[in-house]
Amino acid sequence: MNKKTDIDIVIRYLEDPDNEQHKQQLNDWIQQDTANLDIFLDMKAMWQGDPLPAASAFDTQGQWLQLNATLDALPSTTTTSATATAASRNTRVFQMKARYWWAAAAVLAIGLTWTWLGPGSYKTITTAQNLDSLHLPDGSMVYINAHSTVRYSRTFGKNNRHIKIDKGEAFFDVVKNDALPFTVDAPDVEVEVLGTAFNVKAAGSGVKVFVQSGKVSAAYKGKGSDKKVILTPGQEASLARHGSTIDTRFYKKNNNILAWRTRTLTFDDAPLTEVAAALSDFYHVQVDISNQQLNDKKLLATFPNMPLEEVLDIMRKTLQINITHKDNLVEIY
Structure with missing residues (x-):
């Protein structure tokens, strides 16, 4: 420098x-x-x-x-x-x-x-269009989504278990250690666990934390204990960037929050609005439903790592709807 x-x-x-x-x-x-x-x-x-x-x-x-x-x-x-x-x-x-x-x-x-x-105290992993995984020194695993940046200290596992998500999304499978809590630092938000499996997504609008197993606390940084929530399996917290409230919801077993890691989309009588959101997140495209009367149409299907065009073709035939795909836009009408 x-x-x-x-x-x-x-x-x-x-x-x-x-x-x-x-x-x-x-x-x-x-x-x-x-x-x-x-x-x-x-x-x-x-x-x-x-x-x-x-x-x-x-x-x-x-x-x-x-x-x-x-x-x-x-x-x-x-x-x-x-x-x-x-x-x-x-x-x-x-x-x-x-x-x-x-x-x-x-x-x-x-x-x-x-x-x-200390010089070079952080190890940084940045992904482009690929996924990556990281085996941490304490035995915990991190699975990193595309277009993400994760950093952790070179002394990780010795006197701390602290990791940062500067942007993007990662899934954590954490080895239990009561003496050394595992913390994830995301923009405006800190997540703390002892041993569990959970997902953290840091987007421009805020941070979402979803728990697969165990318990996780999610809190706004420096805003007091009243801005903290304890999450249990199947529960997700949404914390807005520069916000002060925490929204939570429970998901049924078949949800697509972790589809980016499993590479499988599963829809169990899911409304078309939910399908559109999942497709947008999974394939990194914009999905618009121009005919609002289609919002409540339900889809029952599983797509194991299939190309977008094949998925859209199945949806056309199954739901008897019109779909166009050009560049980065998918329109359902």
Whole structure:
């Protein structure tokens, strides 16, 4: 992180996250080294104002030497053309200095974080369109859905059993250890168990926790014990991003919450609205029912890891409905 180009890539993205070129540059940089993802996440947290962990011992002098070396390597001024006015040059110099001072502060703060955590303290697993599984040091298993990012400490199982889901979905099969609770840190939400099997899905709207066996507590971070719920098998909690209430519901045995892992969709007289939601989640497509009179049609079928087109064809014939599929949109009418 002492290279100006690395700092620039992250800052350009944070300043304009909708810019496709900046997204691609950031993605390419992260792919170069898995440690770059940790650096990006730390810088993003600071950009959003999230606090960093305090260090008990921090080499202030050493970090300032690194900071000064970084500043010395940066240009002091930049002009866009030879004919630029003195006023525009002064404005540009101020913008560049402000920008690189923030970047230098980020270098210092991340140095502090790494002093506390130790170099490369987190192992990061990021999936694209594939699924993955992870055998943790304590014997617990993690099954990771596509388009997900999971991190855990390199000291996992020794003095902690703490894992983070930055985005996406994962299923946990946890080995029981009363002395060392297993915790999952998701955006705005913390989940704690002793030994169980459960699913955590972190989406843009919030976090969903579903329990297959055992007991799990789900709570908003830092909002008191009144914002906590104990979940039992078959129960799911929905916690909205930046929310304050927890919605829960029980599911019957044949549900598709874990279909992404079992690769099988099962519908037991399920209404078409439920079928549409499951298809959308499983195949990563948008499913619209334009004829609302079809909402209560029921489907009884099992699809073991079948292509979407085959599933839609069976639905057409079974329910005698019209379905079109183009690009990322499935329309039922």
